[in-house]
Amino acid sequence: MAADSGTTTTTATGGNGRPAAPTGNDGAAEAGRNGPPAETDGNDGAGRSGRRGAPVPPRPGHSPALSTGVPRAAARIGAFAVCQAAVIAGFGLLITGPAREFWPMTAEDTAVEALEDARTATLDTASTIASALGDTATVVGLTLLACLALVLVPRLPRWREAVFLAVGVSLQSVIFVLITASVDRTRPDVERMDDSPPTSSYTSGHTGAATALYAGLAVVVLSRVRAPWRKPLAALLLLLPLLVGLARLYRGMHHPTDVAGGLANGALSLLVVGRAVLPGHSWVGRPPADAMGIAVAAAEERPAPARKQVTVIVNPTVTDEATQEQLRLVLAQHGYRDTPFVATTAEDTGGGQTAGALRAGTELIVVCGGDGTVRAVADALAGTGVPLVLVPSGTGNLLARHLHLPLRPAEALAAGLTGEPRALDLGRIEGDGFPAVHFTAMAGAGLDATMLEETSDRAKSVLGWPAYVLAGAKGLRTPRMRLTVRLDGGPELRRTARMVLLANIGTVQAGAAPVPAAKPDDGLLDLAVFDPRGAGGWLRAAGVLLRAKRRGTGGPDTSRRDTGGGRTSTLSRSAPGDGGPVEFHTFRRAELAFARPQSREIDGDPVGPGLRLTAEVRPGALTVMLPARER
Numbered sequence: 001m002a003a004d005s006g007t008t009t010t011t012a013t014g015g016n017g018r019p020a021a022p023t024g025n026d027g028a029a030e031a032g033r034n035g036p037p038a039e040t041d042g043n044d045g046a047g048r049s050g051r052r053g054a055p056v057p058p059r060p061g062h063s064p065a066l067s068t069g070v071p072r073a074a075a076r077i078g079a080f081a082v083c084q085a086a087v088i089a090g091f092g093l094l095i096t097g098p099a100r101e102f103w104p105m106t107a108e109d110t111a112v113e114a115l116e117d118a119r120t121a122t123l124d125t126a127s128t129i130a131s132a133l134g135d136t137a138t139v140v141g142l143t144l145l146a147c148l149a150l151v152l153v154p155r156l157p158r159w160r161e162a163v164f165l166a167v168g169v170s171l172q173s174v175i176f177v178l179i180t181a182s183v184d185r186t187r188p189d190v191e192r193m194d195d196s197p198p199t200s201s202y203t204s205g206h207t208g209a210a211t212a213l214y215a216g217l218a219v220v221v222l223s224r225v226r227a228p229w230r231k232p233l234a235a236l237l238l239l240l241p242l243l244v245g246l247a248r249l250y251r252g253m254h255h256p257t258d259v260a261g262g263l264a265n266g267a268l269s270l271l272v273v274g275r276a277v278l279p280g281h282s283w284v285g286r287p288p289a290d291a292m293g294i295a296v297a298a299a300e301e302r303p304a305p306a307r308k309q310v311t312v313i314v315n316p317t318v319t320d321e322a323t324q325e326q327l328r329l330v331l332a333q334h335g336y337r338d339t340p341f342v343a344t345t346a347e348d349t350g351g352g353q354t355a356g357a358l359r360a361g362t363e364l365i366v367v368c369g370g371d372g373t374v375r376a377v378a379d380a381l382a383g384t385g386v387p388l389v390l391v392p393s394g395t396g397n398l399l400a401r402h403l404h405l406p407l408r409p410a411e412a413l414a415a416g417l418t419g420e421p422r423a424l425d426l427g428r429i430e431g432d433g434f435p436a437v438h439f440t441a442m443a444g445a446g447l448d449a450t451m452l453e454e455t456s457d458r459a460k461s462v463l464g465w466p467a468y469v470l471a472g473a474k475g476l477r478t479p480r481m482r483l484t485v486r487l488d489g490g491p492e493l494r495r496t497a498r499m500v501l502l503a504n505i506g507t508v509q510a511g512a513a514p515v516p517a518a519k520p521d522d523g524l525l526d527l528a529v530f531d532p533r534g535a536g537g538w539l540r541a542a543g544v545l546l547r548a549k550r551r552g553t554g555g556p557d558t559s560r561r562d563t564g565g566g567r568t569s570t571l572s573r574s575a576p577g578d579g580g581p582v583e584f585h586t587f588r589r590a591e592l593a594f595a596r597p598q599s600r601e602i603d604g605d606p607v608g609p610g611l612r613l614t615a616e617v618r619p620g621a622l623t624v625m626l627p628a629r630e631r
Helices: 070-096 105-117 121-132 136-152 159-182 205-224 230-250 256-277 291-301 321-333 351-359 371-381 398-402 409-417 447-454 457-463 466-475 534-551
Strands: 310-314 341-343 364-369 388-392 420-431 434-439 442-446 481-487 492-497 499-503 525-530 560-562 568-570 582-587 589-598 600-602 610-626
Touching: 070 159, 070 256, 105 230, 105 256, 121 230, 136 159, 136 205, 159 205, 159 256, 205 230, 205 256, 230 256, 310 321, 310 351, 321 341, 321 364, 321 409, 341 351, 351 371, 364 371, 364 409, 371 388, 371 398, 371 434, 371 610, 388 398, 388 409, 409 610, 434 610, 442 447, 442 481, 442 589, 442 610, 447 499, 447 600, 481 525, 481 582, 492 525, 525 610, 582 589
Parallel strands: 310 341, 310 364, 364 388, 388 610
Antiparallel strands: 420 434, 420 610, 442 499, 442 600, 481 492, 481 589, 499 525, 525 582, 560 568, 568 582, 589 610
8 A cells, every 4th residue: 555755746536526725745535435536747646648628537435545656666666676686697697707717616616526425315315305495396395385375264364475575586587597598607527416498507596495495484483373382483494495405416416606696586576575565565566655645635625414423343353453454544634534343253243342333423324344243233324324334345245236336345335435325125034043134145054054163263254255165065965955935924935945034135245145135225126035956956047047047027037015904925936835946935924834943044144953034125225325326
């Protein structure tokens, strides 16, 4: 998020479209969505240039204070890499040219010959192992595994560390190729224990690659691990490049200065990339020192109505500190200074924090978390009229996806702050074993609930939403349920099913639409009963869903009709009771009773097995801030 402070000035438009006064920095915050685009003097403060007076389309949440700084960091990496290659290549030309007759270059052959004379079977084996640590296949494989582990294993992926490692190893390889093409040096005149590749002896590619990989891992361990063994582990990792270099000397593959050049190449590559991408360094990812001042100045210059009192409810397990800092800058950019951030806990997932904020007079709630956090906050907001801004940060983010909101937190917050209030329905559900609560997306029983119960937090953090699919495959072995359904006081329907869904929205991850006709603002909830039998049944079910999704709510598969007595039903490709794989209904109140206890879930959170579910719609109970284009 780095941005330069300098003499360049930009203008930002406010909600009324009038330009704000220049701030004297190219970190001036960009306008909201409601005004016309600003005119710039050639640079909009975020790396985009154009003709004087040419309109620049606004981007929600985007300002120099929030810029990633990637282009700037990449340019610096490139510039320093050129200098690095020039320095190391220059040293190589020196030792192969004017300095080759001077000590210590004159002693290099003697040192390599002494190592040749000291060879033993044991040392041969040890050197083979050490040299293999710098082989191309080893370095590439270990780098890939380390990067995947950094991204998939921690609950919050370590993207910066993964990029640091991957780019550091890659950069030293590129510079190695450039140097070997520039410096022609023959290998030592001794018996070589490995096949000689057709490259210059200068520099040692094995040593450079090993330095970039193992020293890079040492940096990650020291910066991210807090265990007492982190320093011994880092010391061992730093020792490995030295062992690789010594092995290459022992095996007659390089001169000592070749190994020194490889060590320098790997170390400098890490230094350059580390300065660019690692947290706490200045080239990328950090806002300028006056970023908050830039955002505040832009907000003060922008005529706007009186600001509401805002509280941010944040789930810290899925929202890291860097993201929270971005959100604070977006809030300041739109005139909300010193906004309180209230963290959820394992014991209180958002409802208590929201209730406390309402008692304190909050007029706008921002929720930053996954489906469970959104559900808890919405439950506390139901019927209050206090608007909600959705900032998706979890695994599913079903409501945000269905509403086509931005999935990047900063952009989602900016879109909400400049949006308009819209009333959405909530579902109110209760059952044996849990009190009545509200849901925003879906509740259900059977296969989907079993799938959620079988998916661990670790699997979700590693795989994301595909973890649910893997868990669902296990649930296919469970027997189908027997249940009775009563809709809006109508006759009792008896069914068998793999799962039932009570839906306020129709779509889930990857664009799938298990309840295609469900809408969060139609004053109704939807019931889907899935009872496919065998592989053919699942294929038929998929066909029904695809046709329903393609035809939309106006098509014959998902049309809504009043069936009399106030009960509303939905026609499906498989009409109710005909033994088809999927059956749809709409309702205002549904009562489900199961023949034996079934797994149940509400908005992705298991609530334990039970015999009963009762759900009813609460039309317009939740007010959500949405961009004008969504109306």
